[in-house]
Amino acid sequence: MITLYDYELSGNCYKLRLLMSILGIDxxxxxxxxxxxxxxxxxxxxxxxxxxxxxxxxxxxxVLRDAQAILVYLASKYDASGTWYPRDNPxxxxxxxxxxxxxxxxxxxxxxxxxxxGMFYDFDIETVRAGAHRLFRILDEHLWFGEQEGRDxxxxxxxxTIADIACFPYIMLSEEGGxxxxxxxxxxxxxxxxxxxxxxxxMSGVFPAGPAKAA
Amino acid sequence: MLDQARTRWHPxxxxxxxxxxxxxxxxxxxxxxxxxxADDGYVxxxxxxxxxxxxxxxxxxxxxxxxxxQYHGWRYSNRTAGCTYIPAHPADAxxxxxxxxxxxxxxxxxxxxxxxxxxQGEVPEVAGLAEGEFxxxxxxxxxxPADRVxxxxxxxxxxxxxxxxxxxxxxxxEAAGDFSVALRAREGGAETLAVFFVQPVDxxxxxxxxxxxxxxxxxxxxxxxxxxxxRLSKLRDAIEQEAAQAPAPEPIxxxxxxxxxxxxxxxxxxxxxxxxxxxxxxxxxxxxxxGIAGFELKPLSGLLPTFQPGAHIDVHMxxxxxxxxxxxxxxxxxxxxxxGVKLERDSKGGSVCMHESVREGDVxxxxxxxxxxPLRRDAVKTIFVAGGIGVTPLLAMAQALHHxxxxxxxxxFTQGESQLAFRDRLxxxxxxxxxxxxxDPEATGAKxxxxxxxxxxxxxxxxxGPGPMLETxxxxxAEAGWxxxxxxxxxxxxxxKIDDSSxxxxxxxxxxxxxxxxxxxxxxxxMREAGIDMPSSCxxxxxxxxxxxxxxxxxxxxxxxxxxxxRKSGTKIMTCVSRAKSARLVLDL
Numbered sequence: 053m054i055t056l057y058d059y060e061l062s063g064n065c066y067k068l069r070l071l072m073s074i075l076g077i078d079x080x081x082x083x084x085x086x087x088x089x090x091x092x093x094x095x096x097x098x099x100x101x102x103x104x105x106x107x108x109x110x111x112x113x114x115v116l117r118d119a120q121a122i123l124v125y126l127a128s129k130y131d132a133s134g135t136w137y138p139r140d141n142p143x144x145x146x147x148x149x150x151x152x153x154x155x156x157x158x159x160x161x162x163x164x165x166x167x168x169x170g171m172f173y174d175f176d177i178e179t180v181r182a183g184a185h186r187l188f189r190i191l192d193e194h195l196w197f198g199e200q201e202g203r204d205x206x207x208x209x210x211x212x213t214i215a216d217i218a219c220f221p222y223i224m225l226s227e228e229g230g231x232x233x234x235x236x237x238x239x240x241x242x243x244x245x246x247x248x249x250x251x252x253x254x255m256s257g258v259f260p261a262g263p264a265k266a267a
Numbered sequence: 268m269l270d271q272a273r274t275r276w277h278p279x280x281x282x283x284x285x286x287x288x289x290x291x292x293x294x295x296x297x298x299x300x301x302x303x304x305a306d307d308g309y310v311x312x313x314x315x316x317x318x319x320x321x322x323x324x325x326x327x328x329x330x331x332x333x334x335x336x337q338y339h340g341w342r343y344s345n346r347t348a349g350c351t352y353i354p355a356h357p358a359d360a361x362x363x364x365x366x367x368x369x370x371x372x373x374x375x376x377x378x379x380x381x382x383x384x385x386x387q388g389e390v391p392e393v394a395g396l397a398e399g400e401f402x403x404x405x406x407x408x409x410x411x412p413a414d415r416v417x418x419x420x421x422x423x424x425x426x427x428x429x430x431x432x433x434x435x436x437x438x439x440x441e442a443a444g445d446f447s448v449a450l451r452a453r454e455g456g457a458e459t460l461a462v463f464f465v466q467p468v469d470x471x472x473x474x475x476x477x478x479x480x481x482x483x484x485x486x487x488x489x490x491x492x493x494x495x496x497x498r499l500s501k502l503r504d505a506i507e508q509e510a511a512q513a514p515a516p517e518p519i520x521x522x523x524x525x526x527x528x529x530x531x532x533x534x535x536x537x538x539x540x541x542x543x544x545x546x547x548x549x550x551x552x553x554x555x556x557x558g559i560a561g562f563e564l565k566p567l568s569g570l571l572p573t574f575q576p577g578a579h580i581d582v583h584m585x586x587x588x589x590x591x592x593x594x595x596x597x598x599x600x601x602x603x604x605x606x607g608v609k610l611e612r613d614s615k616g617g618s619v620c621m622h623e624s625v626r627e628g629d630v631x632x633x634x635x636x637x638x639x640x641p642l643r644r645d646a647v648k649t650i651f652v653a654g655g656i657g658v659t660p661l662l663a664m665a666q667a668l669h670h671x672x673x674x675x676x677x678x679x680f681t682q683g684e685s686q687l688a689f690r691d692r693l694x695x696x697x698x699x700x701x702x703x704x705x706x707d708p709e710a711t712g713a714k715x716x717x718x719x720x721x722x723x724x725x726x727x728x729x730x731x732g733p734g735p736m737l738e739t740x741x742x743x744x745a746e747a748g749w750x751x752x753x754x755x756x757x758x759x760x761x762x763x764k765i766d767d768s769s770x771x772x773x774x775x776x777x778x779x780x781x782x783x784x785x786x787x788x789x790x791x792x793x794m795r796e797a798g799i800d801m802p803s804s805c806x807x808x809x810x811x812x813x814x815x816x817x818x819x820x821x822x823x824x825x826x827x828x829x830x831x832x833x834r835k836s837g838t839k840i841m842t843c844v845s846r847a848k849s850a851r852l853v854l855d856l
Contacts, residue, residue: 196405197405197493197496199283200488233292235408235474237280237406240289240291240292259326261328262330264288265287265288265306265331
């Protein structure tokens with residue numbers, strides 16, 4: 053059984069809950085009081101992850117940290133369809149890694165702005181917001197041309213991958229950091245598509261999209 | 268410049284920004300919009316705020332027919348933006364005043380156009396752009412005032428579509444306005460007209476929306492789109508750098524208007540009776556079943572008022588008769604009212620007139636829709652029992668539940684297959700529709716006993732049909748343990764013999780008036796004579812429109828609208844037929 057060291061309001065923990073729900077993986081959670089308790093800096097947690105960061109999983113004794121790394125692990129091990137992290141497709145694997153790194157960029161900008169506004173973290177708010185807008189402009193352009201080419205997802209496959217899951221949470225939560233997505237209509241449409249993946253779950257601040265029109 | 272811009276048409280979105288079941292987040296001159304396309308193709312441009320708690324509707328759910336707010340689930344109808352359902356008040360029909368603000372919408376050149384104030388004239392026709400033969404570029408948001416963007420766009424340089432790889436195109440400004448620039452690029456024999464509309468989002472924000480005069484296909488099309496995207500992005504960066512040097516203008520504060528007068532004001536004092544506020548045209552008349560004519564009523568101009576499932580209208584007929592008909596539409600079908608009229612030979616001539624005199628193209632006077640038969644949408648399961656033409660209100664209800672995928676059964680009793688009305692709509696209810704054909708009263712009773720045998724907490728029953736059938740069904744439901752609050756019914760007419768021989772006094776608590784009701788006159792008539800504008804519809808105690816709250820005194824109920832519990836409580840009265848057993852009745856009017 054997988055144990056997820058979890059904080060309800062963390063987008064990085066949410067992306068694991070999301071993938072595990074989509075893949076139908078059973079798991080239990082150990083809540084970690086990130087704010088205001090700073091439990092992720094406590095001794096017991098630092099023994100699990102010396103970086104003092106959420107999330108961490110423990111899969112029958114195998115302990116892994118870093119949201120993007122855990123997505124790779126979970127999809128490689130538990131996705132019977134082999135589509136979320138297609139191990140035999142070098143181009144897709146390369147693209148996925150590219151977007152996982154992009155997701156880290158979203159975390160260090162959009163998530164930082166949210167921590168500043170919601171949990172009083174000391175970031176230069178204008179800088180992190182501007183950084184998020186820079187990334188969102190690039191992403192919106194990528195997704196807009198994707199639609200023109202008949203591509204719905206971040207990578208050039210006709211199905212979603214862990215790249216979409218990795219980028220989704222802190223985009224959806226950006227408004228909690230004062231970053232409007234009004235100027236990114238292609239991102240907003242892609243968010244609807246992610247929300248319509250079978251097994252999608254919400255978290256506080258992420259709303260459902262309602263069903264697509266039946267064909 | 269921005270002041271005059273309010274009454275002009277501006278693009279607010281690209282057509283491809285509005286896929287089905289999506290809500291686009293738009294803004295024009297400081298005012299935010301929730302923009303969504305219904306499944307019937309209609310583009311709704313609404314103020315981006317739920318009337319309840321002010322949450323942005325752009326994060327709501329477009330279900331194809333209605334927009335649902337994420338916060339407390341208020342639902343608003345396609346076209347009218349009228350509220351159709353409030354989950355916290357499941358038994359009530361929302362008031363008509365709960366209507367969101369709408370803005371005009373026109374699609375042209377692959378763009379959706381709107382205006383924050385009443386727009387002057389039509390959406391601009393652009394010389395050189397033909398509908399159906401253009402290429403819409405990716406919209407480029409720019410953090411700069413529109414006038415600065417327009418000024419810099421005059422110097423925009425690009426290659427004609429056939430010569431993307433070249434680098435020498437000659438650019439000529441063909442036309443320019445406050446919010447648009449038309450440029451023509453020529454190189455070799457190739458030339459392309461590019462028209463750029465600049466959408467003033469706010470005082471310091473704009474969107475460049477470009478349209479080329481010729482389309483292309485496949486890789487060539489993508490190359491053209493990328494060419495412009497690249498050059499426009501560069502231009503945007505330059506404009507933003509320049510704009511950042513100047514102090515940013517104050518954002519435009521949107522004006523939040525009060526409700527329109529017709530929604531906000533109390534109705535005027537009048538003594539006349541039932542009003543026909545609307546004029547509609549019979550757009551279609553057809554045989555909906557044996558002996559049943561279907562009518563599709565469309566507005567002469569503008570939009571029809573919002574309706575909810577269970578609502579009815581009064582139709583004022585050419586022969587002077589007034590009849591009530593339930594609206595059979597499904598949710599979001601807000602461009603028309605569909606009614607079904609059964610031919611009753613022995614009637615006073617209402618249905619005969621509708622069947623024989625009213626033709627397609629005729630104009631009819633109707634009342635605004637009223638809903639005294641509202642549908643709850645919080646039932647664990649809903650059972651509908653329709654008899655004959657009683658199908659119409661229940662059909663509207665079943666379509667709403669079907670669309671929301673809420674559990675229901677639809678039992679429809681008729682003489683035979685040919686009497687099943689509105690087959691196209693019934694076809695949409697596959698899986699829940701159970702027709703019961705040709706049953707005599709005894710067999711009908713047995714079938715009803717079967718249908719109503721199991722009551723569970725949270726179930727609701729809706730009945731509409733001929734009087735004797737309703738009596739039977741209500742009796743069977745009561746015997747099977749259905750509480751009165753879970754049994755909802757609507758009679759076609761009141762067949763009780765009205766006894767109007769009593770005389771008594773009516774005190775109107777709010778109006779500070781005491782009136783004498785003599786034998787032979789109704790409370791409603793006496794109130795009207797005294798200048799009280801009491802709404803009414805059927806005026807025979809069946810529809811529920813003229814309901815009043817009783818504060819004191821004992822009512823003498825003669826209607827068929829109230830259920831037994833409501834009658835016993837003595838707190839409600841239908842003023843069109845019911846009277847008083849006590850010498851004095853105090854009403855909350």
